Amino acid sequence: MGVKDFFRVLSLDQALACAQSFAALGTERVTLGEALGRVLGEDVKAALDVPGFARATMDGYAVDARSTFGASETNPALLRVTGTVDMGRPAALRIDHGEVARIATGGMLPEGADAVVMVEHTEHIDAETIEASRAVAPGQNVLGRGEDVRQGEIVLVRGTRLRAQELGLLAALGRAELCVHRRPVVGIISTGDEVVPIEVEPGPGQIRDVNTTTLGALTAQAGAEPRLYGLVPDDPDALRAASRSALGAADVVLLSGGSSVGARDYTLDVLDGLPDAELLLHGVALKPGKPTILGRVGSKAFWGLPGQVTSAMVVFQLLVRPCLERLGGMAPARPPARARARLSRNVASVHGRTDLVRVRLREDAGELWADPLLGPSGLLRTMTQADGLVEIGADVEGLDAGTEVWVTPV
Amino acid sequence: MGVKDFFRVLSLDQALACAQSFAALGTERVTLGEALGRVLGEDVKAALDVPGFARATMDGYAVDARSTFGASETNPALLRVTGTVDMGRPAALRIDHGEVARIATGGMLPEGADAVVMVEHTEHIDAETIEASRAVAPGQNVLGRGEDVRQGEIVLVRGTRLRAQELGLLAALGRAELCVHRRPVVGIISTGDEVVPIEVEPGPGQIRDVNTTTLGALTAQAGAEPRLYGLVPDDPDALRAASRSALGAADVVLLSGGSSVGARDYTLDVLDGLPDAELLLHGVALKPGKPTILGRVGSKAFWGLPGQVTSAMVVFQLLVRPCLERLGGMAPARPPARARARLSRNVASVHGRTDLVRVRLREDAGELWADPLLGPSGLLRTMTQADGLVEIGADVEGLDAGTEVWVTPV
Numbered sequence: 056m057g058v059k060d061f062f063r064v065l066s067l068d069q070a071l072a073c074a075q076s077f078a079a080l081g082t083e084r085v086t087l088g089e090a091l092g093r094v095l096g097e098d099v100k101a102a103l104d105v106p107g108f109a110r111a112t113m114d115g116y117a118v119d120a121r122s123t124f125g126a127s128e129t130n131p132a133l134l135r136v137t138g139t140v141d142m143g144r145p146a147a148l149r150i151d152h153g154e155v156a157r158i159a160t161g162g163m164l165p166e167g168a169d170a171v172v173m174v175e176h177t178e179h180i181d182a183e184t185i186e187a188s189r190a191v192a193p194g195q196n197v198l199g200r201g202e203d204v205r206q207g208e209i210v211l212v213r214g215t216r217l218r219a220q221e222l223g224l225l226a227a228l229g230r231a232e233l234c235v236h237r238r239p240v241v242g243i244i245s246t247g248d249e250v251v252p253i254e255v256e257p258g259p260g261q262i263r264d265v266n267t268t269t270l271g272a273l274t275a276q277a278g279a280e281p282r283l284y285g286l287v288p289d290d291p292d293a294l295r296a297a298s299r300s301a302l303g304a305a306d307v308v309l310l311s312g313g314s315s316v317g318a319r320d321y322t323l324d325v326l327d328g329l330p331d332a333e334l335l336l337h338g339v340a341l342k343p344g345k346p347t348i349l350g351r352v353g354s355k356a357f358w359g360l361p362g363q364v365t366s367a368m369v370v371f372q373l374l375v376r377p378c379l380e381r382l383g384g385m386a387p388a389r390p391p392a393r394a395r396a397r398l399s400r401n402v403a404s405v406h407g408r409t410d411l412v413r414v415r416l417r418e419d420a421g422e423l424w425a426d427p428l429l430g431p432s433g434l435l436r437t438m439t440q441a442d443g444l445v446e447i448g449a450d451v452e453g454l455d456a457g458t459e460v461w462v463t464p465v
Numbered sequence: 466m467g468v469k470d471f472f473r474v475l476s477l478d479q480a481l482a483c484a485q486s487f488a489a490l491g492t493e494r495v496t497l498g499e500a501l502g503r504v505l506g507e508d509v510k511a512a513l514d515v516p517g518f519a520r521a522t523m524d525g526y527a528v529d530a531r532s533t534f535g536a537s538e539t540n541p542a543l544l545r546v547t548g549t550v551d552m553g554r555p556a557a558l559r560i561d562h563g564e565v566a567r568i569a570t571g572g573m574l575p576e577g578a579d580a581v582v583m584v585e586h587t588e589h590i591d592a593e594t595i596e597a598s599r600a601v602a603p604g605q606n607v608l609g610r611g612e613d614v615r616q617g618e619i620v621l622v623r624g625t626r627l628r629a630q631e632l633g634l635l636a637a638l639g640r641a642e643l644c645v646h647r648r649p650v651v652g653i654i655s656t657g658d659e660v661v662p663i664e665v666e667p668g669p670g671q672i673r674d675v676n677t678t679t680l681g682a683l684t685a686q687a688g689a690e691p692r693l694y695g696l697v698p699d700d701p702d703a704l705r706a707a708s709r710s711a712l713g714a715a716d717v718v719l720l721s722g723g724s725s726v727g728a729r730d731y732t733l734d735v736l737d738g739l740p741d742a743e744l745l746l747h748g749v750a751l752k753p754g755k756p757t758i759l760g761r762v763g764s765k766a767f768w769g770l771p772g773q774v775t776s777a778m779v780v781f782q783l784l785v786r787p788c789l790e791r792l793g794g795m796a797p798a799r800p801p802a803r804a805r806a807r808l809s810r811n812v813a814s815v816h817g818r819t820d821l822v823r824v825r826l827r828e829d830a831g832e833l834w835a836d837p838l839l840g841p842s843g844l845l846r847t848m849t850q851a852d853g854l855v856e857i858g859a860d861v862e863g864l865d866a867g868t869e870v871w872v873t874p875v
Contacts, residue, residue, distance in 0.1 A: 087663070087678060088678075088681070091682045091685055091686070103666075105672075105845065106672060107667055107669070107671075107672070108669055108670060110672075112773075112841060112843055141658070141670075142657065142658040142659040142670070142699070143657075143658040143659030143660070143661075143670050143671050144659075144669070144670045145668075145669035145670050146670070160772065160773065161657070161659055161672070161772065161773075162659070162670070163659075163669060163670035198841055198843060198844075202841070202844075203843075203844045203845050203846050204845065204846060210846065210849075211849065218682070218686070218875075219679050219680075219682035219683040219686055219778070220679065220778065220845070220848040220849045220851070220875065221849050222678050222679060222682045223675045223676075223678055223679035223682075223774055223778075223845060223848065224675075224845045224846070224848070224849050225678075226663045226673055226674065226675045226677075226678040226679070227663075227672070227673050227675045227845055228673075229663050229664070229665075229666065229673055230663075231663055231664055247552065247553070247571065248551070248552040248553040249552040249553030249554075249571055249572070249573075250553070253497070253636045253637075253639050253640075253641055254639070254641055255639075256513075256639070257513075257517055258555075259517070259518055259554070259555040259573060260518060260551075260552070260553050260554045260555050260556075260572070260573035261517075261553050262515075262516060262517070262520075262571070262637070263636055263637050263638075263639060264636065265633045265634075265636045265637045266633075267636075268497060268498075268632050268633055268635075268636035269629050269630065269632060269633035269636070270629075271498070272501045272628070272629035272632045272633075273629040275501055276501070276628070276629060289552070362570065362571065363522075363570065363571075364633055368629070368630065368633075391826050391827065391828045391833065393828070393833075394804045394805070394833070395804070395805055395806070395832065395833040396805070416801050417801065418801045418803070421869070422805065422869075423801065423803075423804070423805040431522060431608055431612070433522055433608060433613075434608075434612075434613045435515065435613050435614065435630070435633060435634045435637055436613050436614060436620065436634070438630040438633065438634070439620070439621065439630045439631050439634050441630070459831070459832075465628075465630065
């Protein structure tokens, strides 16, 4: 139990800086259909104007706006219907003063037209004539050529996480293939003499391996690729061998120890035994999550996480996830990942360390409330009841009910 | 353009009730490793106590708390170390008054012990003796048997979306397999005479098929399974055939029309031609998103969505997603899906219809701000800049800067 004497305990901010000190992985090409959730590895430049022509944004009549100037309910403009714009084709006709052509949303404005009168603002007089009861301004109910995206413009930047809407924009630009960052591969090792595989009925003193499942799922939720090494005996040779094997195949290794003391020793031991390895942090002024280790092995990250799964989860959300995002090429988090809520009761904390409190979110009376979940920090139960974590800074001693706080989703 | 006369325009709330009027799909068994993001199809009852024995939650010494009563820095308790608790085994020793055993976090308390003195609060006197400088209460630094989960208790209820922490709890209970709801299969059809596949360079009057990609990705983001039918010509026979084929294979069909008028007619036409079909809604008092259609065909949902992709996206988030969640067996949304933010500028709207405004979220001066994105509602660009949607109720005429609003993430 002497290892703790060697702790170089960092603040949460310092630890985060270490976690983010890794370079982005390389890129690969994927099809648009495979790109959801991936991180752009290139700046995307528009190869063409979108739309490529002036389009109607309403159903109605294409018109030279000047033909409608002064029109009103009592003094409507009389307009001659000279034809219909077919969808998907250049309009074959030309609009002169006093003329209109029928046009549907998305139709291409004919030559001479610069606006659309909404069908709701017209009346049929006869087969060839309508009355418009409102004037339109030039450009009204029209999306001009290149008004959405201009050719040559950079529309999405490297480091953007691709959601449905970014994929839609890429489809509009005809990008059937794109360049994305490689997803970090994360080797997950669980250890502890008291830990048994989940298929085994635990005997007295034993618990099931919760960490492999939980850390694997957190990794997948973070957009990275888990590779499970399962349960490794809590002895130096076995852990060293498993760690080296995982470091050979993965970009990041997460070693979480049931019996934290042994696993911590062996994590340091593995780092010690590798060329090109460096200890970045050993202990964080964080509760839960203090016994965290991070080493750099070449370009790879080697994490020693607390054996207690609820602590490991907090460390994952606060430190490992930002590390994976950095490796995965993500630009600093956009949108803000945090919600703002009002604390529903007092929460105590200790000065000099960052405390993380699990909360459940609740909408009430037009406000978002964060209800702190009480009980020992190691409970799996409160972990499943939690929607987020509230950080209580190292410089304060607790927060009062009613305080507005940031909530990091879990 | 006479179809709009037959609109049975519903309010957003009425439309939502229609969208959620579908029964949950059946269930299937999956392994724990496949269960991330799935929706529980059973109530999960604990088959055993967790933990199964009283566990140390700190490194230190197992003790009968009474041996420490009255201990302080100036008057420490003298305690005899009688052995060490091995991890993963029942402790072979018994603690009597004045005795302790070394124990690591996660170790099983020996008989006679009911608390743990943290190693930080002890001093070695000799090989067999320590001093404890603080008293501990019974149960301190210990998780009692069944304190987390009690055997027979229901720990997760049907309808819960499974995150990393729920999977961790299931692992602790030894649930290597579980029952989840089937994921809705969503057939996606895109149409419009002006629409070309994304591989094709659009000619004058043409645009690329953005909807297939966007709606497919939105479906996947919602935890459902997209099946893409691609671009279908905007003629009644082709649309009817494609719709019937999609309805045969999918639980939900999304038909979005480039030229909304035709597609709307044909959507109604498809519904008309099917036995056991019912029109649930035809038009929503919503901007954007008014020309929305929903029909029920047996147990399946048939949606006609606006051709404009940005409108289709709003309708997806507000109506289709809740429909998919209901079909997918989800209990009413937990946690609240919405964030609370402060509007950074005035936004106008029209009385009598719900307006949706796209916003970008920003953290500033300890507050979460929603910056409205200006410009025509049809822009793909603002769609990619948006983090969420703000709903302006039908009963108000705009919102002032500084108002607190709910933001639905997009």
